[in-house]
Amino acid sequence: MKKVLSAILVLSAALVLALALASCGSASSPSPTHGSPSPIPSPVPTVPLASLTLAVFPVLDGSTATIPLAIGLLKRLAGCTEAQAEETVAFHTTDASYQALADGKADLLLVYPPAQPTVDKLDVFHGMDVREIGLDALVFIVNDDNPVKSLTSAQVRGIYSGAITNWKQVGGLDLPIVAFQRPTLSGSQTLMLDLLMKDTAMTTPTKELVADSMDGLIEDIAAYNGSSNAIGYSVYYYAKNMYTKPDLRFVAVDGVLPSNDTIRRKAYGYTSPFYGVIPLHPTSQAKTVLEWLLSANGQKLLSDCGYVPALPVS
């Protein structure tokens, strides 16, 4: 009996979604490429876009790198000023935002792929409606003075496993490599583990004391410091648009430099989708906003904000 009901629900939801998408004149939703996504549309009606005021706008959360997208979304759909949009955006970084959605504290995530423990704990790709809205990539950054322009995947893996410790080993100067990592469960660390390191163990990261609002001073993974012998990694959008320091340079991996174009064409090897995520039983507003993001206008907004949209944008 349960199976029959589920099938009816799935069919009904698919019909509603198809109609909704058709009414928006949008292309069909792209398929997530991570895990085993379960795009089970919910039988929840959408609402007119004009009704999406700030007061009823779905609570957004997600990754740091999607903050500009959230602000752009609030300005575009809720008619917010820049200041209102910024005051509204309260993001809790990648992994915590999945938990926020599960806890009902967020209605819609704009988010990078979750870490495996979170996938397991929350059953993200079956227990949530995960849609690919854009493409990003894991990128490697060095100081502009570093003569090394390109690394192979094996070399990067060697650096982060500790097998390669001097830039001279990869065609650079005779300097020890200082390889910075990212915090555990951060979006970029998840990509690093999933896309590049896979089963290869990473070295112990450099630590530093940092200020933490909850715990005072804590020892955390040291942030990339941009020194001439340093290497770090991040997601492309963040590194390109949100880093304060101007003297970083992307390293080509396997001969391909990351750029909007190489990421869009997936010529760069370490691309990854980022998602719009709603619960399986979302609010009408959350569903409306996610579907708009997947529409031509929504994808155009991503492009205007500097992201690589999941769908071609004319």
Add this chain to the structure above:
Amino acid sequence: MNRGARAVLGPLVALLLTGAVAWLAACAVASPIPYSPTPGPTVASSPTPSPVPSPTPLPASVVLPPPVQPAGRLFPSGLYAVLKGEGSRFDILDGTGAWVQSFSYVPWNLSLDESLNELFDVVGLDTATELAAHSRVGEDRVVLRYPTDELKRFGNGYFQLGLDQETYHAVLYDASGKVVRVLSFPVATGTGVQMCVDDVQGRTVVFEQSRSDDDPSLDGTDLTVLTSSGILLAHCAWKVPGIEPVGLLGMKYFVVDDVSTGITIRSSDGSTLMSGIDGLLEPQSLARAEREASFYFEVADYFLKDGVVYGSDLKPVLKDALDRSGRLIPGVTYDVQGIPCVARTDSLAVGAQGGRLAFRTRTDAHSVAIAAGESYLDRRGDRLLLDDETAGRIRAVSLATGATLWTLDARNGSSAGTVGELLFLQGTESGALCVVSLVSGRILYALGGDASLEVADDYAIVHTSSDGNPYGPGFFVLDAKGNLRYQSKADLAHATHGTFFALQRGPYLGIADLNGNWVVKALRWDLANG
């Protein structure tokens, strides 16, 4: 670090105000203020009644064009923006918005609350001198005279302290890293030495103090005063066995605090020049330069004796005198349109005579008298009065508005401040704040409940930080003409230089203009590693 903002809500030292009180008392006898009782607080018996909050509604923010910056500049040259970077890093940007340097800093006093206000001690616009508390542009290019001695920063440049074959040395560098002076201090074996270098009102002071447990004749205190470029201005040496000075007056006399003689001003040979001193006026402690210092030494240009402000010439400071930086001298009298005003802070003097109140600000640009009992009072139905609680001695200048009494109170350290055309008065018990136009005499804003104030050179930020305030937690920014330029109940703000303030709004922390538009911004520290 305050970066140009003047916190004016700190308590005034009662001793300092003795002169002001005395003057006000005399003033009251000579020129009583007309006072016609009307419904409201009974100030004669209760000079500072608990004000009943009667907040004026805040108007909408006014967006005005920010001052035009030279082409290619976001903020004036000579200032640096400090933004939070990733991890423990802070980034320094120049006036064009270009990154110039980073430094690592972990706030040692970070408390366990979520306000992150501690970061505002670092984030903001800094002069090069202020920036020196954490970093100095070009620091990595300084060529060290003594490679093994730590290079330390101070307001005028850098210095190194060290020991080389029983001779201590102090190497002074200017802000560009060039050595401008090397001082040597031969010290006998077995003598303990404390040294520090600090900037005092733009001058460089090198302090050296020797102490011997075995031979008091080896004890001594030595201060060398130089310009920032290393030119010798003064050298003061104290070598009086058994007596250790605690301060230096006017870069020439020593101050001794002894149980038997009290505080005295002495010459270098130990002879007493003046006794019965109340204390140094607004001294700068040299011990602040060294966190683990075990010495205590203060430097000042003025002192108090019997409630009168004296200068380093050991004579009372003349009326209308300014300090070497052009600021008012607290306790000194200033003339405003014939009305004597006593400085309560280095930026505000207040006085009253013949039914008029007068104020002098740091710039003297808005020294005006407010008529009492005349147009202002009649127009608003409010009362301006002087409280004469005790035997005719006026202790407070008060402004009554309906049921609320706003006070500049000499006893309780009531606080006030001015910026441009604005005067801020604060209720002593409630913390309620009143904003008066010095031009029109009108009350622009009356804030019930508690409020605090940050006064910068060209604007002020009023924080309503408690739920007890009718406005709730939040802040608003007033420019020098009283226009409400930006307000928020969700953001955090901190005063900084010029027409800019440090702002944390949503995911960003940066520098905004008075309209709340970003000039430079970075991700809030806790998001940068996401």
